[in-house]
Amino acid sequence: DGGITQSPKYLFRKEGQNVTLSCEQNLNHDAMYWYRQDPGQGLRLIYYSQIVNDFQKGDIAEGYSVSREKKESFPLTVTSAQKNPTAFYLCASSIFPGETQYFGPGTRLLVL
Amino acid sequence: AQKITQTQPGMFVQEKEAVTLDCTYDTSDPSYGLFWYKQPSSGEMIFLIYQGSYDQQNATEGRYSLNFQKARKSANLVISASQLGDSAMYFCAMRELTGNQFYFGTGTSLTVIP
Numbered sequence: 669d670g671g672i673t674q675s676p677k678y679l680f681r682k683e684g685q686n687v688t689l690s691c692e693q694n695l696n697h698d699a700m701y702w703y704r705q706d707p708g709q710g711l712r713l714i715y716y717s718q719i720v721n722d723f724q725k726g727d728i729a730e731g732y733s734v735s736r737e738k739k740e741s742f743p744l745t746v747t748s749a750q751k752n753p754t755a756f757y758l759c760a761s762s763i764f765p766g767e768t769q770y771f772g773p774g775t776r777l778l779v780l
Numbered sequence: 781a782q783k784i785t786q787t788q789p790g791m792f793v794q795e796k797e798a799v800t801l802d803c804t805y806d807t808s809d810p811s812y813g814l815f816w817y818k819q820p821s822s823g824e825m826i827f828l829i830y831q832g833s834y835d836q837q838n839a840t841e842g843r844y845s846l847n848f849q850k851a852r853k854s855a856n857l858v859i860s861a862s863q864l865g866d867s868a869m870y871f872c873a874m875r876e877l878t879g880n881q882f883y884f885g886t887g888t889s890l891t892v893i894p
Contacts, residue, residue, distance in 0.1 A: 699880070710784075710871060710884035711825075718880070726881070756823060765880035768815065771825035 670695045672772035674759050679777045681746065681753060689744045689775045691759030700742035701760040701769060704728060711758060717742055718765045746777065754779050782806065783883035784872050790889045793862045800847070801857045801888045803872035809833075811877035814855040816846065819869040819887070828870075831855060862892045 672693045681687045693700065699718050703711040713726030717736040731750025736742050742761075746753045756776050760769040785804045793799035805814065816828040831839045831846045839846045847856040859866055872885045 701882075708886070710886045711882075712884075713881055716880070758823075758825060760825070766813075766875055768827055768830055769882060770827060771817075774823040776823075 672759060672761055672770060674757075674772035674775050676775060677773070679775055680780050681777060682780050684748045686745055686747050687777070689746070689757055689759075689777070691742045691744065691772060693740050693742075693761045693772075695761060695763070695770070696739070697761035697763050697770075698739070699762045699765040699767075700736065701762075702726075702732070702734065702742070702744045703758045703760065705756040705758060705774075714744065714757075716765075753777055782885075784874055784885035786872055786885035786888050788888045789886075790891070792891050792893055793859075795864060795892055795894050796861055798858060798860045799862055799890065801859070801870050801872075801890065803855045803857065803885060805853050805855060805872075805874045807853075807874065807876050809876040809878055813875045814846070814848070815873040815875070815882070816844070816855075816857045817871045817873065818866075819871060821868070825871070829857070859890075864892050864894060866890060867892045 675690045701716040702714040712728050714732050715734040717723040720739050733745045758774045759772045762769045812833045814831045818826045829839050829841045829844045831848050838848050843860045845858045869887045871887045873882045875882050
């Protein structure tokens, strides 16, 4: 089955720790995205990538980093510089930039 | 200014009835796309329906239809014959011609009552 997978489902971060959220797609989509969702809010774009080895900052990129070394993978690292990381993180992909985005199941990040 | 506005934080509908979820948008681009997503309590965003700014007819997908009023800059989602499984958050989103970023509204929580 084609789709987008995210792992882990829940992630706990200690103060000062970097953590990495995984996002994998087997849809052969060119573009991938990371969003953050806070309670009662819509989605805010963190980073997006239109092709391999290229990525762009979104509206709230500070404290986050990404890589796109393979077409199917777009991991997100939440660094210690992100002071309020507790949120629900959603990864998405689209066949081309600007086309309909399809989402993974999400990762809930909590700070200990 | 907000690109996408959803003014109904919560809505209730009787099972088997129709319901309209409101969405207004703000753009000066002549070409844009409008999307609706459903987010059940599990968290995953499920794509429902798409409307292009140049589409002459309103989009329909099964029980979902999009009431597109270009002059009023509104793109309301209509769900017919509501089912208990329709209870979820619903998000409206827009993509402009200039750039590939999606803009999401704050969502509407729909509860279907048996």
